[in-house]
Amino acid sequence: MFFHLVLSPLAIKHHLVSDQSKKMSLQLSLLMLVVLYASSAASSCQRINNDEFEDLTNVMRKITCQSGGISEKPAFLATLTPREVALTSGSVVKFDSILTNIGNGYNANSGVFTAPRKGTYQFAVSFVSGHRNNGVLELTLAKNNNRLVRGHAASDPYTAGSLQATLALEKGDCISIIHPRPSGHVLGAYYSMFSGHLI
Structure with a gap:
C-alpha cells in the first residue's frame, strides 16, 4: 500500500523545541518517516522519485538547522x-x-x-x-x-x-x-x- 507524505512548514515549526532530547526525538521521527516512506514504496513495487526523496532530505536538513540540532563536532x-x-x-x-x-x-x-x-x-x-x-x-x-x-x-x-x-x-x-x-x-x-x- 502506497501513501503520500506531506509536511507543512507550520507543522514543522510547531514541533521545534529548545529541549535537546525533543530535538533528537523529532529528527529520529523524521528519519523513521523517510524509512517508512521508502519501504512503503518498495512493498508496493513503486520507486521513490528522486525529487520526493530529495524533498524529504531537505526537510530533515532544515529542521536540524532550525532546531540547532545535530551538527558535526569540532x-x-x-x-x-x-x-x-x-x-x-x-x-x-x-x-x-x-x-x-x-x-x-x-x-x-x-x-x-x-x-x-x-x-x-x-x-x-x-x-x-x-x-x-x-x-x-x-x-x-x-x-x-x-x-x-x-x-x-x-x-x-x-x-x-x-x-x-x-x-x-x-x-x-x-x-x-x-x-x-x-x-x-x-x-x-x-x-x-x-x-x-x-x-
Missing part, C-alpha cells in the same frame, strides 16, 4: 612537517600540516586552536626530540596563555614525549602548545602531532 589533527624546528622560550609550536579541521578551529599559521563552541574537549600531543636537542624537550599545553599540562622527552635525540588533557572550554577559548625552556629542537617530518576534538 575536531582537528595537525602535524609538523619541517625536518626539525628550533624552539625558543615561550614559542608556540606551529603544527603546520592540517589533516583534519572540522569546524575550522585550528589555525596552522598561529598554531592555536580556538574553540568554535562551548563544551568538553580532549587534546593530545605527541612529539619527538630533534637530533640537535641538548637537554630535555618540554612542551606545555596552554589555555588562554595559562600553562596547564606539561610533557617531556628525555635529553637523548629522537626520544618521544606526549601529553593529554580533557578541558571544559567556552566558545573562543584558545589552546596552544608552548615551549617553556630557553631552547630546544622538535622533530617534524610528520613525527610530531597535535589533535583535539569535542567529546
